[in-house]
Amino acid sequence: MRLYTPLFLFCFFFSLHVHAQENSSAATLIRDIYSNWFNDRPFTYQECDTFFYSDKVDTxxxxxxxxxxxxxxxxxEWDPDQAAYVKRKTRFTLEERKYIVAQLxxxxxxxxxxxxxxFAFMIPLEKVDPLLIKTDQSKLKPQQKICMEVHHFSxxxxxxxxxxxxxxLGKSNIFSKEGAFWIYEKIDGEWKRLASIYEWAVANKGKYEKEIEFFNLP
Known part of the structure; x- marks a missing residue:
């Protein structure tokens, strides 16, 4: 799951909620789901005119x-050059672990x-699945159905x-759902993926007749 180009709106939003230093880091790190959608729209999502996002991440x-x-x-730890996990490991102190748990x-x-x-529309989390089902069963053109992709981010x-x-960072559409909670490390002023805490993906049960199950990637 990749990171995207920076977006000034995140910088503005976080300035209302966090300290200035963290605000700058957040704006740099998130880089950004919306900007990526907006820039790719003329090429990938010709008929998509709305960015959908949920109001929260599922508890x-x-x-x-x-x-x-x-x-x-x-x-x-993740090595981008090898595109694989390596023997190096990230560890946290007891105080750090307590802090992360409290923030979660x-x-x-x-x-x-x-x-x-x-061009964005917020959807309450509890309405995302019903809306995707309704979209899938509608008479909309396939391209329009694909446009109904809901982003989730913390x-x-x-x-x-x-x-x-x-x-x-996660997303839901008529075909599947997926998400990943990663640790990122700032190296030479840039955020790099360091380690994965939790990743999951599920197929649409109605489309593929599969049970929805969470799973951890190795």
Whole structure:
């Protein structure tokens, strides 16, 4: 799951909620779902004129992230050159772990506002699945159905003087759902994926007749 180009709107939004230093890091890290959608739209999503996002991240997902984080005292690091996990591992102190757990609990109660971006529409999380089912069963053209892709993202959690960041990014559409909670490390002024805490993906049960199950990638 990749990161995207920066978006000034995130910088503005986070300035209302976090300290200035974290605000700058958040604007740099998120880089950004909306901007990517907007820039790719003329080429990939010709008929997509609305950016859909949920008001929050599913509490069940955050609970699984929390459980994984508490269960493991170290996390395999990701090597982008090898496109694989390596033997190096990231570890956290007891105080750091307590802080991350407390921040994850705060994310459960956090909600994004409506009209965060131009051409954007916020959908309450509990209405996402019914809306996707309705869209799939509608008489809309296939391209229009594909446009109904809902993005899910959390507020970033910073650690170690803003050199590490914990962030969740996911999406839902008529075919599937997926998401990943990664640790990012700031290297030479840029955020790089460091380690995965939790990843999951499911197929649309109605389309593929498969049970919806969460799973962790190795």
């Amino acid at each position: 069940a997902i955050i609970n699984k992230v929390k459980a994984n984080f508490l269960a493991d005292k170290e996390f395999k 609990d705060l994310i459960k109660g956090m909600k994004w506002p409506a009209k965060m971006f131009p 507020t970033p959690i910073f650690l170690r003087n803003n050199t590490l960041c914990f962030f969740y």
